[in-house]
Amino acid sequence: MGENITRREALRKIYEALVVIGASAFISFEDLLAADNTVAEKPMVVWLHGTSCSGCSTAFLNIEDVPVVDLITKFVSLVFHPDLSSATGHQFIEILDQLTQSGKGYILVFEGGIPVKMPHTCMIADKPLTYWVERLAAKATACIGAGTCATLGGIASMDPVTGNIPLDRFLEQRNISKPIVNIPSCPMKPEHITYTILHLLKKGSLPELDKHFRPKKFFARTIHERCLYYADYQEGHFAEFVGDSGCLFRLGCQGPVTRNDCIIMGYNGNTNTCIKAGHPCIGCAGEKFPRQIMFHRFDDPRVIKNKF
Amino acid sequence: MASKRIVIDPLTRIEGHLKIATQVENGIVVEAKASAEMFRGIEKALIGYDARVAQQVTQRVCGVCPYAHAEAAGRALEMAMGITPNTNGKILRNLINGAYQLQDYLLHFYHLCALDFIDITACLKYEGRDETLLGLKAWVQSELKNREIFPAAPFLPRYKAAYCTNQELNVSAIKHYVEALPVMADFLKMVCIFGGKAPHPITIEAGGVTTVPSVSMIAHYQTIFEKSERFIKNEYFNDLVGVAKEFKTYFKEGRGYGNLLSYPHFFDKDGNNPIFSGGSLINGVYSPLDVNQIQEDMTFSYYQTTGSAQTKPLAFDQLIPISEHEFENEQKKESGKYSWSRAPRYKGEVVEVGPVARVVTTYKSGKNPKLNALVDKINSTLGISLEDYPSVMGRHLCRYISATLTIDLIREQLDQLEPGKVAFVEHDVPQNARGYGLTEASRGALAHWIETDDRGYIKNYEMIVPTTWNISPRDSSGRPGAVEQMLLGTKVQDSDNPVELARIVRSTDPCLACAVH
Numbered sequence A: 001m002g003e004n005i006t007r008r009e010a011l012r013k014i015y016e017a018l019v020v021i022g023a024s025a026f027i028s029f030e031d032l033l034a035a036d037n038t039v040a041e042k043p044m045v046v047w048l049h050g051t052s053c054s055g056c057s058t059a060f061l062n063i064e065d066v067p068v069v070d071l072i073t074k075f076v077s078l079v080f081h082p083d084l085s086s087a088t089g090h091q092f093i094e095i096l097d098q099l100t101q102s103g104k105g106y107i108l109v110f111e112g113g114i115p116v117k118m119p120h121t122c123m124i125a126d127k128p129l130t131y132w133v134e135r136l137a138a139k140a141t142a143c144i145g146a147g148t149c150a151t152l153g154g155i156a157s158m159d160p161v162t163g164n165i166p167l168d169r170f171l172e173q174r175n176i177s178k179p180i181v182n183i184p185s186c187p188m189k190p191e192h193i194t195y196t197i198l199h200l201l202k203k204g205s206l207p208e209l210d211k212h213f214r215p216k217k218f219f220a221r222t223i224h225e226r227c228l229y230y231a232d233y234q235e236g237h238f239a240e241f242v243g244d245s246g247c248l249f250r251l252g253c254q255g256p257v258t259r260n261d262c263i264i265m266g267y268n269g270n271t272n273t274c275i276k277a278g279h280p281c282i283g284c285a286g287e288k289f290p291r292q293i294m295f296h297r298f299d300d301p302r303v304i305k306n307k308f
Numbered sequence B: 001m002a003s004k005r006i007v008i009d010p011l012t013r014i015e016g017h018l019k020i021a022t023q024v025e026n027g028i029v030v031e032a033k034a035s036a037e038m039f040r041g042i043e044k045a046l047i048g049y050d051a052r053v054a055q056q057v058t059q060r061v062c063g064v065c066p067y068a069h070a071e072a073a074g075r076a077l078e079m080a081m082g083i084t085p086n087t088n089g090k091i092l093r094n095l096i097n098g099a100y101q102l103q104d105y106l107l108h109f110y111h112l113c114a115l116d117f118i119d120i121t122a123c124l125k126y127e128g129r130d131e132t133l134l135g136l137k138a139w140v141q142s143e144l145k146n147r148e149i150f151p152a153a154p155f156l157p158r159y160k161a162a163y164c165t166n167q168e169l170n171v172s173a174i175k176h177y178v179e180a181l182p183v184m185a186d187f188l189k190m191v192c193i194f195g196g197k198a199p200h201p202i203t204i205e206a207g208g209v210t211t212v213p214s215v216s217m218i219a220h221y222q223t224i225f226e227k228s229e230r231f232i233k234n235e236y237f238n239d240l241v242g243v244a245k246e247f248k249t250y251f252k253e254g255r256g257y258g259n260l261l262s263y264p265h266f267f268d269k270d271g272n273n274p275i276f277s278g279g280s281l282i283n284g285v286y287s288p289l290d291v292n293q294i295q296e297d298m299t300f301s302y303y304q305t306t307g308s309a310q311t312k313p314l315a316f317d318q319l320i321p322i323s324e325h326e327f328e329n330e331q332k333k334e335s336g337k338y339s340w341s342r343a344p345r346y347k348g349e350v351v352e353v354g355p356v357a358r359v360v361t362t363y364k365s366g367k368n369p370k371l372n373a374l375v376d377k378i379n380s381t382l383g384i385s386l387e388d389y390p391s392v393m394g395r396h397l398c399r400y401i402s403a404t405l406t407i408d409l410i411r412e413q414l415d416q417l418e419p420g421k422v423a424f425v426e427h428d429v430p431q432n433a434r435g436y437g438l439t440e441a442s443r444g445a446l447a448h449w450i451e452t453d454d455r456g457y458i459k460n461y462e463m464i465v466p467t468t469w470n471i472s473p474r475d476s477s478g479r480p481g482a483v484e485q486m487l488l489g490t491k492v493q494d495s496d497n498p499v500e501l502a503r504i505v506r507s508t509d510p511c512l513a514c515a516v517h
């Protein structure tokens, strides 16, 4: 433990220095962990599934920077999570009743879409999801949209019949104005949400956001801008078949129009990422996901080739 | 007669929105209804998309076993193309899917089910020196002391029940609940090495896998594999056997019809000799798989139904959910529609799919002597027989059996992978073609059907997913679905804490997002 304390102290110094020079947007996980709590109590977190696949929840369990168990015991109080909570059935309803009546703040993490055209296509305890989201968001301190479904529409909004919309649009429709953070990617990266929560906990504020409420730290740049094949792209060296060397643009790469940090920070503890694995980016963190065609041969006549 | 209605809604620690409603007389379940409470309409929303998009979109019907949808979609399109992947492609798919399944078994046992049996408060009595457990103990103590609302969430509150009283086993399982998390993250790293990311591995396409495996990738995969497989063989195995021994009566609970269905799974590098041979067991009789025997029924599902009650895959190109008004009407009816899940049937029968079906059909086929030997050995250790397999504990056991065979497959095929060789076969997207793809997800038999139009775009798509089989509602002849049947006859000690029902339902590892997509 002794070693940790020294390291922690060292990190705190760095953190203080950063705050002094006003470089807070650049703080890292370690800096956040080393910083003092500015929020007196552990924030309560309620995690709700809309029309989702649980991919963001399972991705959350893969975080390495902070052990999951530390996150939910030391940093936040995970009042409810559909995949992890022991509370079942009526116990779940009691928790939500108590929570919304307690007058205490909490963070609402929301995964999936909200079917507003057909609210009965997503029910919890005999009430439509719309009822729960409205009720919980109204009393929340802040809301986090987790994943592309909850933030930009994604897979959940493919079907026009059910009319799924993302969280921010829903809150706008219902005139609920709350601080909101959008964390797209399909699934969201656990680092992105953990960083956001730690920022709130340790600094008492949300990270710096862009106009779509995405943390700038992760979504300021496109995949393309930092791609390992950027020079190939510039030189016109394109892969025409899978396995060729060079930029994947002619195989359908959506890197130029997708904002995410995949090239800097890949998936699963930066083990790999789509482009490095030889597959063009399908734009899973983007507004137009899923596209009608996502991966094709360079000479596919059906594809209208975009110039960027 | 003391009659009572017990409703569990939502049933947590599964994937998605599930409601269980039962009628209990004198403590025994006499009627059970399982309602899938969500619908996204992804199958038919795919119409008009490029056929290759199916792989990316359908794996997103489920964030827990996306790999299986990727494989089923890839195979369906390959059948339509008339191709199969090359050896490297076949192997890479197994390496991606195998690692993913191992992760999934741990997730299911430790995080979705263990807390139904294990007493989490046992850590309060812990006197040893393990830091994880001492940390948990201190945390629970301070939570119980200081906080008026929600102490020790998400682990408490829970149903009051007879949890495990064996302190040693409780402590071990709690410790491994925590320690399994980084192991699971490691298994998903193995997926990520060849799959690009996890969940939702991107590289599995019709034609193979777009990753060109390098020597360093193979070495990386192997290093993590050797470290992680030990957890399955030691910690997971010991905790599982411990729970199975403590709760031996659960080899008799949640039995259901005993009819099973499974698809061939995990082929060798040439695409032959699957580890799990698939097939069906109907009324005790084994027969090899016949895909043409699959039909679906929507009598009790929230869709507009026209024409015949039972339809074959791809028989309809629209799936029209009923309106909010009709929905309310159905709920008022005595025997109205009650689920977004459809009701698939095999040879007209209700069947259970999943690890038990996978293991028992293979055993009966006699085609994998290694599996039979393992099953025989476990049976004599635990004093059980094959008849005990379709049960709560049998389902947990069969996940372990599946895991050990998967580990052997990974080890063998990792050596057969050729570094530097492209694992993808180029092929045009087929026009006006049909195909289907079969695989086994962790939760059981999964099939996709695809039909393309004259540009290679999707004309029709259909998925019949493991949980759709298991959680299916009644059909036109009124027969309960597989899980509904498993609940019948169950004794519920305390109607406010129906842990027996939760244990049964969770043993099938329901995945509702998958089921209703």
Ligand code: SF4
Pocket: A223, A224, A225, A227, A228, A229, A230, A231, A233, A247, A248, A249, A253, A254, A255, A256, A275, A281
């Ligand atoms: S592979 Fe994609 S992201 Fe990378 S340079 Fe080419 S177009 Fe840009």
Ligand code: SF4
Pocket: A185, A186, A223, A258, A260, A262, A273, A274, A275, A280, A281, A282, A283, A284, A285, A286, B197, B202
């Ligand atoms: S590279 Fe593209 S498709 Fe892959 S995870 Fe990043 S944003 Fe999503």
